[in-house]
Amino acid sequence: MKIHFLGGVREVGGSCIAVETNYGKVALDYGTKIGEKFTNQFPRDFDAVIISHAHLDHSGSLLELSRKKSVIVGSRITRDVTTELLRDMIKIQRMNGNYFPYNYHDADNVKKSWWIRDSIALPGMLIRLYPAGHVAGAKMTSIRTEGKEILYTGDFCLHDTEILEGSKLENLPKEPEALIVESTYGGTIRLRRSELVDQLLKRILCTIERKGNVLIPSFAFHRSQEMAKRIDQAMEDGVLPKYNVYTISKLAHKITGYFNSHKQFFTKNIQKENEPFNYRHVRQLRRTKQIKEPAIVICTSGFGHAGASLYLLNEWAADENNSVIINSGYLPPDSPLKVAMEKGELIENGIKVPVRAEVEQIELSGHADQVELVQLVETLRPKSTFLIHGELEQAQALSKEISGITEVHIPEPRETISM
């Protein structure tokens, strides 16, 4: 058996790993690099392509397979959301006037090629999917072939969040021959989630007390719904006073619909509610014009470089009563949010404008940190562990922590290993 590390190696973005046996070849993820030109970088001759979750760095190259009738495997939410994100990708390329060789029909073809399965048998190969935490519908993948088992984590987390259960270690296969594991936060130990949520609610409360506006740029998939549900619940519980709260994002609203119709992916508490993502204190708006200030607004883009996020950042940044809460861990270097946070300024029409609003990053991540990564390796006891999906320093820091338990390897881009 051979494992080809095709993408998402020593970096985050464009994840793709091929597992090749005498019987066939399977891809684990088929992602794209966000912010880079769309290019065909991966082979297309797979017997099946398993998609761990709907983030485009794991699924964004699927349009390349749209005319091949490849078998794509993953959860229902991953299918539905991936299709929406691919459509959105096509829309953005068209709006920007870029040449793009795919259309909405291709996105629909991806949906049609999808097999919603938790296990699938191919000649000489048994594939099983396990809940991974991270975002709704995310799965880890185990492949049993040639008497060996490989476990690929995709992106995962072990702790429960407000709407999603973490991956359950007791359910995962023990002592696999190889563990292929993300290392995004391999060198980072984070505060506990409850402390971060306290920080967030405190920041919102302080702004409410001075009747300011709160801008929360969030990704349309999962982060937006998680944030809205968290604030909605805090108002229901009396932790926050009633205030105008809005979400603005057509894409997020569409995805919220999928969340309501697939409650089974979420925590038991969420499942008890009839339509858990029809919030009691949060309204969905189509346009920023409809906002009644003061307000809390959860909107796209998550990086603040476009859409309602950018518009409101420009509108609200000069007022010291307002605050901006960034919940993404990563921000591109040229992101207006990053410049506002680090330099205290915004560039509007080529002119520097000082930022007086409070800008704070409170990272409510869906990734395992070093503690959870080590816990995973200690529990599963893999013979070999391959660290991917992380900057080299993060992977190296994790490697030091686990090298007493397992043989660790940080593959080079495009490296192939034989087992």
Ligand SMILES: [Zn+2]
């Ligand atoms: Zn992800």
